[in-house]
Amino acid sequence: MWLTSLTPRRLLLDTAKFAQLSPHLCRLDLAASPDVAKEYIVADYDIRKISIIACIALVVLRLSIGWQLLYEGLWKLDSQDSASAWTAEPYLKNSQGPLRDYFRSLSGDPNDLRDLDYDTVAARWTRWAEKFKQHYQLDDRQKRVLDEMVRGSKDFRVELEALPEGVELTGSVGKVVTFLPDEKRLIVDGQLHMTPSEKQALLKQVNFNEETDDADAIEDPVKKDFVKKVLYLYQRQASLSYLEKALASLKGDPAWAGSIDEKQKGTIDGKTLGKIQLYRNRLDRYEQK
Template structure:
C-alpha cells in the first residue's frame, strides 16, 4: 500500500504541466476578453447562452434577459435604450459644449423644431389648414418653424413655394417676385431641408413601424377579411419562434431534432435580417456621436456599458477566467482554484451538453457525452485531489512554513 502512494517524478512533472496548461488557457481567455472591452464589439457570452441546448436550455437562455432579441424589435424599448445612452454620453463627458449637446440631441432624438429666418410673411401669404399644422410663422422670433415631430413633405414644400411668384432657374438663382417673396421661397427651402433630416430614433421607428414589409399592413377597406391584413416579417418571426418552441418540446426522435435544427437556422436568418439593421443604426449613431468630440474630450475613454444582468455575467466570467488562471499558474490556493475552475467549466459544458437526445452544438467538434470542457473538468478535479501547488507553486512556501511550525 505504501508503494501505491508513491508518485514518480515524471508523473509529478506531467501533472504540474497539466495544471499550468489549463491555468494558461484560462488566463489567456480572460485577457483576450478584457482586450475586447475597449473595442467596438466587446466580448459577450450572450450568443453562447442564447444558443443553449438540452435540459437547461431555458435557464441559460433566460440569463441573457432577451434570448430572442425581441427588445431590438420593440421601437419603444429601443428608443428608451438610445435615449438612456444619450444621457450617459453627456454624463461621461461633462465638459461637452452646448453646441455639441444640441448636435447630439438632434442626431439621436431629433430637434424640438426646425426653423429658418424670415423677417415677415409676404403679402397675401397665409399658412393655415393642413399646412398650418405642419409649419408656422413666428413674427416675434421672425422664423418659419416646423415642429420637431413633423417633417415637411415635398408636396407641402411645393404648396408653400407656390404661394409666391418666384421661380428657381437652372443655375440656382431666383427670379420673379419681391425680395420678401424670394426670402420666403428660400426660407421654405431651408426649413424643408432641415426637417428632412431624420434622427436615429426616427429612422429606427420608421424601420420597425413604418415599413409594411416589417410591421405588416392592415387595409381598413378590407379589414376583417382574409385580404385585410398583411403579416409583416416581425410577426412572421414571432410565429416561427412559437412554432419552434412547441415542436421542440414534442421532438422525441433524431430526425425530428435534425429537422428542428434546420428550422432554427432559418429562424436565426430571420432574426438577423430584422435585428442587424437596428444594431447597425446603433453602431452608426455611436460612431457619429464620438466624432462630435475633441481629442481632449476623447481622452476620457469610451462610455462604460450599461449595468445589465448580461453585463454582470460577462464581467464575472472574465474575472473568473483571469483570476483562476493566475491562481493555477502560480500555484496559490491550488485545490480551491481547481475546484472553482471545474465548476465554471462544468457550467460551460451544461450549456450545450453532448447528451443523447440533445441537438449537436454548432462547430467542427463532434462529441458524445464527453467533450473538451468535460475533460478539463475531470482534469481539474484530479488536480484538486493532488498537492500540485506544494510540488510547484506558492503553496509550497505555505506548506513548508506550516510544517516547520508544526515540527517545532
C-alpha cells in the same frame, strides 16, 4: 533473483525475444507454480526517460497554452470598458441540449424580441444618451446636439424678415409650417416634418420650380430670401433622429408592422401581417416542436 525483487522500473519480456535483446539484459527464473517454471527476461529500462528536446518542447507547449488562456481572459476583461464589449450572449443563445432553455434564458432576450419593440428601443437609447452626457461631461450645446440626434428637435427655425406677398400657410402646409412675424421666424414642426409635396406647395406660391429655376437668379429680395430659407429648412429637417427612424420602421412601415384595411375589416384580407408578427409566429411554431 526472485519476483519480489522486481521494481516497477523493470520490464518483463518473453524469453523468445532474448536473442534480439542487447547483452545488458540478464536471465531470471521465476516459479509460476510448484510444477511449472517459466523463464523471463528483465530489461533494465526506464519508461519515464524522455529526451531533453522533448522536455523543452513540452514546457514551451504548456507555457504557450497558458499564455493564450491568460491573454484571452485579460482581453475580455479589458473590452468591458470599450464600445464593443465581449459577451457570451451569442454562445448562450445558440445553446442546445437538455439545458437549452436555461442557458438561453441567461442571455435575457434569446430571440432578440426587444429590438423589435419600439418602447424598449426608445428606453435603451435614452439611457445611453444620459450615460454619454455624464461620462463625457458635455456642455449645454453638446447636450442639445446629442438630444437632437437621439430624440429629434421640437421644431426647426430660421430667421425670415417677412413672407412674400400672396404666400399663405394653410391646409396641410399650415399644420407643419408657421411664421411668427413678431419674432421674424419661419418654423417647421419637428414632429411632423415637411414632406416634399408640402415644400413644392410653398415654392409654387412664389412661382419657383426647384428643378428648373435658380434661387440666386430671383430678382425680388423677399421672394429670394423666402425660397432659400424654405430650401434650407427642408434640408435641415429631412434627417430623422434615431428614435424617429425606429418609430417609422417598427410602427410606421407596413412591411414590418403590418397593416389593417378598414374596408375589409373582419375578413381574411382585413389584416396583413408584418415581418415582426411573422417572426413571432415562426418562433412559436419552432418552440412547439
